Structures are given as structure tokens and as C-alpha cells.
Amino acid sequence: MPCGARRRNCASTSRPMGPDVPAASDGRQTVVIGDIHGCLDELQDLLAACSIDWTTDRVISVGDLVAKGPDSQGVVQLARELGIRAVLGNHDAKVLSVGPNAEETEGQSGHRRRHVAVARTLRPADWTYLNDLPLFLALPDLETIVVHAGLVAGVPLSEQSRDLLMNMRSITPTGQPSMKVEGGVPWASVWPGPAHVVFGHDATRGLQQHRFATGVDTGCVYGRKLTALCLPKPRLVSVPARRTYVEP
Numbered sequence: 001m002p003c004g005a006r007r008r009n010c011a012s013t014s015r016p017m018g019p020d021v022p023a024a025s026d027g028r029q030t031v032v033i034g035d036i037h038g039c040l041d042e043l044q045d046l047l048a049a050c051s052i053d054w055t056t057d058r059v060i061s062v063g064d065l066v067a068k069g070p071d072s073q074g075v076v077q078l079a080r081e082l083g084i085r086a087v088l089g090n091h092d093a094k095v096l097s098v099g100p101n102a103e104e105t106e107g108q109s110g111h112r113r114r115h116v117a118v119a120r121t122l123r124p125a126d127w128t129y130l131n132d133l134p135l136f137l138a139l140p141d142l143e144t145i146v147v148h149a150g151l152v153a154g155v156p157l158s159e160q161s162r163d164l165l166m167n168m169r170s171i172t173p174t175g176q177p178s179m180k181v182e183g184g185v186p187w188a189s190v191w192p193g194p195a196h197v198v199f200g201h202d203a204t205r206g207l208q209q210h211r212f213a214t215g216v217d218t219g220c221v222y223g224r225k226l227t228a229l230c231l232p233k234p235r236l237v238s239v240p241a242r243r244t245y246v247e248p
Helices: 041-047 073-083 088-098 110-120 124-131 162-167
Strands: 030-033 058-061 136-139 146-148 196-199 208-210 213-215 225-230 235-240
Touching: 030 088, 041 073, 041 146, 041 225, 073 124, 088 110, 088 124
Parallel strands: 030 058, 146 196, 196 213
Antiparallel strands: 030 225, 136 146, 208 213, 225 235
């Protein structure tokens, strides 16, 4: 049943972990876009800057399409209408958790009010799109994995923690995964490969370029840039934010 008004909570209890994504046609490019956070104008600017051929190219978002920025509904609508693939980000998951019938109540945290406000703008087709997002996408032709936040080395993809896939940032000195920036090194800096991972979620560190991982959250919603990694010949394309929408 599509996500609609009869469902209080659209968060799937059996979310797909990550299907293989067919290769881009005729050797054309794959474009992986960083955290958008409702920045529709910048998304359109970036798509234009990447010179995408929609008949052959493959476009993927690292998640967090929604929240914080000015037009979350517009971003989701554009993504689904253009056939942009995406993985589930932590803010996407939080919007799903409040559901389409969410209401603002006294005592709600600012974060929850923000997600409720987004939820109230979404249309049934938007709920379906978000609810179908996997936790990661595998691109076998490029030996690449797209995930929102991070992967734990040595753990099979099918056994990775949902919370860490959407929230991981660091590895502590004792080798434990952490959702914090402080007290550890970027998980991507010690990711052993051989698959290359493209991820977002870490606007504090910004663009990250490691041997086997590339982080493309460059803080567009905070007034910085929206960035894409274009493959198979790696190149970074960025566009400036139109303005600062929220403070970090």
C-alpha cells in the first residue's frame, strides 16, 4: 500500500539494504550528489553544471534530501520525476518516522518540529519515494558503494548497522565506530577498500578525499557548496549555495 493518510508512520520495518544498480548506458557518467537538505535551486544548478544526459547517465544522491533547507518537497519531487536514485539519510528517516499525519505539539524539540514541518508538505508520491530508499547502493561496474554516512570495515554489507549506515562519522582510537566527529579519525581515512565508498553526512569535515572513500557533504544548507562526484573518470563538480539557510 502506498504511503498515505491512513498510515501514521511510513518508516519501513523491512527496508532493503542495497540493490545493485545497473551501469550507466554506453559508458556515460555516474553522478553522485552530496547532502541536498531541501536546497532545490542549488540541486538544479548542480545538475546543469554536470551536463547530464538523462537518456544515458546515472544520478544518485547520498541521502538527506530533506530538512533544514527551503524546499524539501520540491527536492523529493524533482528527484523522483527525474529518476534520481538515492540512499536513506538520517533526516529522511526522521521525516518518515513522524509520518504524513504528523502534528506540531507543545514541548517538541526544534529538530522534531523541523521534520514535522517537512512531513506536512509531502505528497503521496513523495512518501512512496522516500519509503523505498535503500540503506546503500552497490555499483558493481565501478566497484563503488554509495551510503549516507559510513561503513564498518570487516562487516558484510548485509550485516551493517542501520544506525551506523546513516550516522557514522569516525573511528575511535580503540577501533570503535562513532557517530561523533570529536575523539576519532574519519572512518573513511581507514576504510581498507577495495570497493570505493561515496558518502555524505559529515559537513563539519566537508569534502573528504581518501584512497578508498570520498565524502561529498560540503554543507550547502550552511551556505557553502553542493558537490557531486562524477565517475568513472573522477571529477568533482560544485556549485555555491545561494545563501545560508541555517547555521551549523
